Amino acid sequence: MMLARARTITGPDHILTGKHMAKYACDWTGGYASAPLAVARPADTQQVAALVRLAHDTGTAVVPVGGNTGLSGATQNDGALMISLERLNTIRDLNPASRSVIAGAGVILADLHDATEPAGLKFPLTFGARGSAMIGGTLATNAGGSNVLRYGNMRALCLGLEIVTPTGEIMDLMSNLHKDNSGYDLRDLFIGSEGTLGIITAAVLKLVPAPGAYATAMVAVPDLKDALALLNQLQQATGGAVEAFEFMPRAYMQRLSELRPDLKLPLGTGYDVNILVEVGATAPRDTTPQDDGSVPITSYLEDILGEMLEAETVIDAAVARSGAQRAVMWEIREAAAEVAFSRTPLVNSDVAVPLDQVAVFLDMAHARLAQLDAEADTMTVSHLGDGNLHFTIYPGRDDAALKSAMVEIVEDVVSELRGSFSAEHGIGRSKLNSMKRRKDPVALAMMRSIKAALDPKSIMNPGKTIPDQSDAT
Template sequence: MATHPAKGGASGYVEADPRPANPFLMTPSPETAETLLATLRDRLGEKHVLTAAEDVAPALVESRGLYRGTALAVVRPGSTEEVAATVRACAEAGVPIVAQGGNTGLVGGGVPYGGIVLSLARLDRVRAVNPGDAAITVEAGVILADVQAAADAAGMLFPLSYAAEGSARIGGNLATNAGGTAVLAYGNARDLVLGLEVVLADGRIWNGLKALRKNNAGYDLKHLFIGSEGTLGIITAAVLKLFPKPVSRSVGFVGLASFRSAVELFSRMSRAADRDLTAFEVIPRFGLDIVLKHAPDMIRPLHGGHAAYALVELSSTRPGADTAAELETLLAGAIEDGLVQDATIGASEAQNAALWALRERLPETQKAEGGSIKHDVSVPLSRLADFVEHATEACEAAMPGLRVCAFGHAGDGNIHFNLSQPVGMDKAAFLGEWGRFNRIVHDIVMELDGSIAAEHGIGLIKRDELALYGDPVGLDLMRRLKTALDPRDLMNPGKIVALGDDPPAALPV
């Protein structure tokens, strides 16, 4: 159920009038609901079956406030066995389940519709850290920053990192195949998983917790569940890869004449620095300007203004490596050749963090500029500059005064192509244009052989976009997998792909 968002609140939105019709509402009879809740109270304990409105409310709205759902209760199992018991009870009652971690998703994938919200917050144990295997075994409710800290305490690195790492939980990271700032060097969440433990739709537990780099014993089942957004099963634990900690790390902030110049700089640096180039983020001039405008603690890193900026990180695990000298040499050469207009390099970890903060604060400060229509897309690197130029021109032509904020992980082809409303325009009227701008942006993405969902997933907000742009055979395979693993459509129903006669998902306006 979509809401009509209005500015306000910590997330930038307040609840407005919800639409009366919910396409996925699955409401059991009062008798069935009460029997189910009694069963769950007996199994989990009264205090872990939350039904009071104030306890359930936080689980009904996703982090951007674009959707609001309904739920009978929020249940908080404390072990894999209790998760399995909860799923079995819901399956017997025919009641849907939505698993939630930190509820930091951006596509409505964790919004419940009439069933049970299964919180994984109590599954928060680090089961094992094994530097010898370069692996860590954690439960799904461990906060991402705590996974990083546990690895660090063992002298190792867990590289998955993004702005919500202080509240996002690892189960949700895996269920959405999270990306983040380290994809260039270490890959997406999918690339960091060795094994999984999963509760299936019938309540059985699949134990695939192996710390093996090679295992060709049949289908690689873990990849069915990574990125499935809880529609096929519930991840309860994972064995994750660890890496050596860098001994040298340097961050640079670079001023450039255009987005195309940034892509050229990436190509040049990736050839020269190879694996030492661990991050390459691009920020437009508008993006830096609004960070400096709405985050007064931020400091302008370069004199004057530039059309585009790149945040570049080099790191190395080689003893004696000097990434600062390496970065200085690379940027000096690019300045001499006219590719880079200006640059600065952090002289300490504190300065490195301050440069990174300019990128990390961008999404939150964009909210202060009014309504934002967001597109999380990817295209081949060789066509990235073409995409940004063509999509910018098309969107600006479609709405005079529109402000394009195209930023993100340019090194892996992922751009957050966000559109800020024209100054003075009514916010609701602007967000009402979401569907029109989807056609403009996503048509260009597909022309360039890209993807309409780079790292945030599908959820509700892109479900019908996937149906429109997805390969028919691929969509059929997705539906067959969903039907095979969850024949009653009780695991996060209505997300990613529609089954049967599901009506279209509402746009978030």
């Protein structure tokens, strides 16, 4: 009955059941699977709203889904109606004068990158899953990625939203304004809410001038303190034009070389602290090739690295000489999720600490983990420029109690350093216990009140983000 009504909304071809739901019924990590009632693929905002009204009337759980690349188990619910936004994939308006774009929730991030390029503009959010992740999903998780240190995360890049509320109303917050103090900031409430408060159907997003040249290098430094000095020196010299500053330790390089022998690692696998650094320049004085073929922005980077090599605060460096070499450097970094998940059992974390506390975090976490499990191994990949670490632990044995104790060690260290146990991937199901243990209780109670007020039947992505009072710690 419910599905018959849903078919009248979308047309029968766009309500998928049985084996046709396979690609939606398991997340990217393979760690979370479910048996949804059906997957609906509405064509527009009105159809999304009609489906949500139907779900509200029938008390059916709704799970919005974009590219299904999330890493927190947030898209899986047995018996839910999954609403895929994939057909809302139109770029409604590209406005170079106001440096903004209106995109449907189903626009794939890489497609948005391609669409803005001819105007000399770019939408700067980027990460390894850009070929599948969708605008609605990146907003719902407040995604970050590699360019946050220069441009901010999704919240910083969004001007306006269109939302279908849990009762099926359409809320128009499609502002193209940089200043709007008209009451509570509902836009920011929906960004990062992981589909628990409503469905994002479209957004107004900021664009930035596309760099005319990039200077990209792999750099080995003695330790993370030197890495931070390199970052600060580069920021000073370039007026804050560092786009990416990514840390990969020796363990990562070694594992990558085993998994991807086809990739040529410019600095090999022998250094403890490897940094991928990228500076982007827009001014012609920095981007125009000189008579000898050199590009000024690359020369600045080479000069700084040369000085630091002499001072022995840099041990080794390889500067990309072509687009192809730059692409390889990025491929090395963007294999991180594949590398991390290629070994099990694992305990995966996504934490943030102040920039000068990254090394302290690693030292403290390693020391405490060694006391708990002498056979535990770890691997880190970090958006070092914004203090975000993907710290993966490989326990010596597959033991649920041991893995929980490891999560708590990470949480303890993070809270001692006044960091966050959740930096950019969201809470979903995977961090509900951390939420219950670590989130300020007053903040948690307020979140529960907001959820109850907006979604009284609790149909929107139930069991995600906010732990029930009864959930185990």
